[in-house]
Amino acid sequence: MPVRHALSTTNIALVSVFAGLLAASTLWPGAELLSGVPITLQTLAVLLAGASLGPWRGAAAVVLYLVVGTAGAPIFSGRSGGFSAWTGPTAGFLGGFVVAAFVTGWLVRRMRVRGQLTTTGIVGACAVGSLVVLNLIGWGFFSMRLHTSIADTAAFASPFLAGDIIKVFIAGTAAAAVHRAYPTLLGSVRSTLAETASTTPATVPAVAGSTNDA
Secondary structure, eight states: OOHHHHTSHHHHHHHHHHHHHHHHTTSSOOEEOTTSOEEOSHHHHHHHHHHHHOHHHHHHHHHHHHHHHHTTOSOBGGGBOSGGGGSSTTHHHHHHHHHHHHHHHHHHHHHHHTTOOOHHHHHHHHHIIIIIIIHHHHHHHHHHHHTOOHHHHHHHHGGGHHHHHHHHHHHHHHHHHHHHHOTTTTOOHHHHHHHHHHHOOSOOOOOOSSOOOO
């Protein structure tokens, strides 16, 4: 993505809005299980950012949120803020948010390029971003930080699975609705193809119209 386009007023506004959405997702205090990891709406907002904005803008929105929170704004889970959030066993989830948003957005954009952007596909992209990428990074760091076994970590993580699945479906269906309302949010098909061709050596297949509904 050209620097001039990346720093356009529209992109800056979109990144800022979704960073604000991430901050707002912590207004609900959440619930903390015995493992010490809180149930919050942050994951839902992260997935929605990636699935709606694509990989770079989605990840940028998460980075902006993390920078503001690390600077001291009380926008992390539990109305906390500051660098101390990065010293606990849940810090892996904060870092994983960036990767999850990027991977989710990348998968959604690939579907857009291939003309296969369906609700089911977007939900699937959110599932990969959350259930695979974020959980692997977050719980992996949790296990290393507390020196727990894989079995113990799995026992800690299992109560979160149902909530994660619900958030995946909500984020996926909401992002699909966003793309139906704003079919060029990821850029025009031609510009998306051009950007992909400039960064991917493989040949990109032809694309049919805009978002389809599954």
